[in-house]
Amino acid sequence: MIEAKSIAKTYPDGTGALHDVTFDIRAGESCAVIGPSGCGKTTLLLIFSGILKPTEGKALIEGEDVTASLKELALIFQDYGLFPWKTVYENASLGLELRGFGKRERKRIVSSLLKDLDLQGFEKYYPKQLSGGMQQRVAFARALALNPKIMLMDEPLSSLDALTRENLQNFLLQLWRQKRITMLLVTHSIEEAVFLGRKVIVLSPRPGTVIKSVDNPDMGDLNYRTREVFFDKCREVRQSLDGGAI
Ligand SMILES: Nc1ncnc2c1ncn2[C@@H]1O[C@H](COP(=O)(O)OP(=O)(O)OP(=O)(O)O)[C@@H](O)[C@H]1O
Ligand SMILES: [Mg+2]
Known part of the structure; x- marks a missing residue:
């Protein structure tokens, strides 16, 4: 459904934001993208929403180049x-x-x-x-x-207090389970990425590239946060992030 093929983005002033980013998200899959500040996450979403063009590589939705104003796509900031x-x-x-x-x-x-x-x-x-x-x-x-068939979200919950944030995470999980919307969620929170992402893509510092794509098959129920496997998965994501920062 969503494919990033060796995407690179350099802004006109020479700032390299993304480098060789490749991943794919199947229809109905929920994917979280996490990475340090300034590594190009917002840039990536702007590319998939057709607002920015990649310098190299391709952003495809259902096999087609993305164009602005795609009907089935929702953007949330x-x-x-x-x-x-x-x-x-x-x-x-x-x-x-x-x-x-x-x-x-x-x-x-x-x-x-x-x-x-x-x-x-x-x-x-x-x-x-x-x-x-x-x-x-x-x-x-x-x-x-x-x-929408696809929702692209750029840290939609990060300015909310912890309890409100958990409630809306639960809402998003239920929404995804009921409607099987294809979701691409950018977040700074490891716990949020693991709670909501069936796959968690970890990006390196700028220019962002995929360090690891962490499979997260146990996500999907509201009690996941309290389970041992949840903590293990958070640790795995944290280690990939730390590895990228060194
Ligand atoms: N319009 C622009 N012109 C030049 N450089 C830009 C522009 N927009 C972003 N950048 C640079 O590109 C890099 C990536 O920016 P981006 O906003 O995509 O990062 P981010 O991962 O979303 O960061 P954050 O987690 O803080 O939101 C940054 O170094 C930023 O300074
Ligand atoms: Mg951003």
Whole structure:
């Protein structure tokens, strides 16, 4: 579904962000990407969303070169990306509105999503009246309204407190289990990568290249965090990261 073939990216000012990055993610698979700050993770997501072009190599989705505005792709960033002057309901239905969905259809889809995301009753609130966790859930509602096949996420939970973050990790895991969306999640957290990634790709310091692709077959249930295999897997990822830093 998602393929990186020897991707390299050098910015026009000469900064090398990525070097020979190769991996693939199967349809319905959930993959986490972890690596030190500045190693090119955001750059990689921008390449897969068609916003940036790689200097070398190819970024393919379903065998095709990526193009901007791919319909089945949702992008979620850390800063939520909500419009402050629009209400929760308006923010969540924005994508549908842009795609020309009628009023009734929008209401049907958005109301049900806001309910799933525990935001019922907040439709008329503005982002600044919500907590960070609620704002991020509105951003998820907006992305999910379009029923994406692929979700690219750049540290979507990293500005949230620990408990809210765990709740949203649980939400993402359940979402993935129910809908089998292909997920590519960039995170700084080893625990988050191991909880949510069926595969964890470890990148080296800049220019980022794949140090290791860690198979994580035991992920997938909400109790994983408390199991011995979870800690073993976290240790394995940590060791790969440390190895790359030396
Ligand atoms: N527009 C740009 N022009 C020049 N250099 C850039 C540009 N954007 C990013 N870079 C550089 O490319 C490298 C990778 O940046 P990127 O934002 O992809 O890293 P990252 O892994 O997402 O970091 P973080 O974990 O801190 O978010 C960095 O050294 C950064 O300074
Ligand atoms: Mg980044």
